[in-house]
Amino acid sequence: MNRLREARNEEDVLAREARRQEKIEWEEKASAWRQSFNATRTKWLQQFEEQKASAQKELDRLREEQVRQRQKHEVERGTWERDLEKRKEAARLDTERRLRAYLTWRALTPHQECISYGTRMYEAELMNVPADADGLAWCRDTAIQIHSVNYQRPAYCSRATDAQKIMGYWKVVSNEPTCTTFWESFSDNGCLAPGSGQRRYEAQLGNHQWPWGNWKEMCSTTPATFNGMHFDSPHMCENRGKRGIYGIWLSRDEHC
Numbered sequence: 001m002n003r004l005r006e007a008r009n010e011e012d013v014l015a016r017e018a019r020r021q022e023k024i025e026w027e028e029k030a031s032a033w034r035q036s037f038n039a040t041r042t043k044w045l046q047q048f049e050e051q052k053a054s055a056q057k058e059l060d061r062l063r064e065e066q067v068r069q070r071q072k073h074e075v076e077r078g079t080w081e082r083d084l085e086k087r088k089e090a091a092r093l094d095t096e097r098r099l100r101a102y103l104t105w106r107a108l109t110p111h112q113e114c115i116s117y118g119t120r121m122y123e124a125e126l127m128n129v130p131a132d133a134d135g136l137a138w139c140r141d142t143a144i145q146i147h148s149v150n151y152q153r154p155a156y157c158s159r160a161t162d163a164q165k166i167m168g169y170w171k172v173v174s175n176e177p178t179c180t181t182f183w184e185s186f187s188d189n190g191c192l193a194p195g196s197g198q199r200r201y202e203a204q205l206g207n208h209q210w211p212w213g214n215w216k217e218m219c220s221t222t223p224a225t226f227n228g229m230h231f232d233s234p235h236m237c238e239n240r241g242k243r244g245i246y247g248i249w250l251s252r253d254e255h256c
Helices: 002-101 135-140 212-221
Strands: 104-116 119-127 144-146 149-151 156-159 165-172 183-190 198-206 223-225 230-232 238-239 246-250
Touching: 002 135, 104 144, 104 165, 104 212, 119 135, 119 149, 135 156, 135 165, 183 223, 198 212, 198 223, 212 238, 212 246, 230 246
Parallel strands: none
Antiparallel strands: 104 119, 119 165, 144 149, 156 165, 183 198, 198 246, 223 230, 238 246
């Protein structure tokens, strides 16, 4: 009986020792985990504070930049407004000066050559322009009447080679009968080619005036209406010498 009691006591001692060792190991693991957690937490808090400080620094920089940009904008706006007022005042004075100068166009002259169908260039000299004035600018804002049609401004202006004359130029499209070409007697030349699906027509250009160097422009801008069809221009133009200038049109034809 004593031996049994002793054995049980020994087992109890061993069990208590095992539990004590387990407790010690668990406490060591818990202590290690707390140390790791605290270290990680400290590192995370440090990184958070660094990021927070960096974000605040960037925010301060952006605010300062915004203030600088606003100040720059205010300065530029003030400069722009002053320049605008100066330009307005300069334009007002320039307009008054132009009115006092009594600008007129002298020697309105048509160019000999037509530039396109029904269109001829005209030129004239702008008079009474003071030597120190911006003659080209005045030219671009001076009106004229040609063939009872008012033109508010020239197509373009130039300064003559002697640097004294200011010339204005206009493209006149009204009452220019010698520039109004037309097509004479359209002829059907048959199919362009078997299976092409196109028929070829041609006609001679009428009322084409000397000089002849502008035949391409006159031919390519002269409209045509025939066989119930309208064309703003020919598909092709040919200069056949003494035979004249011919326009060529192609139209769809299912019989070809």
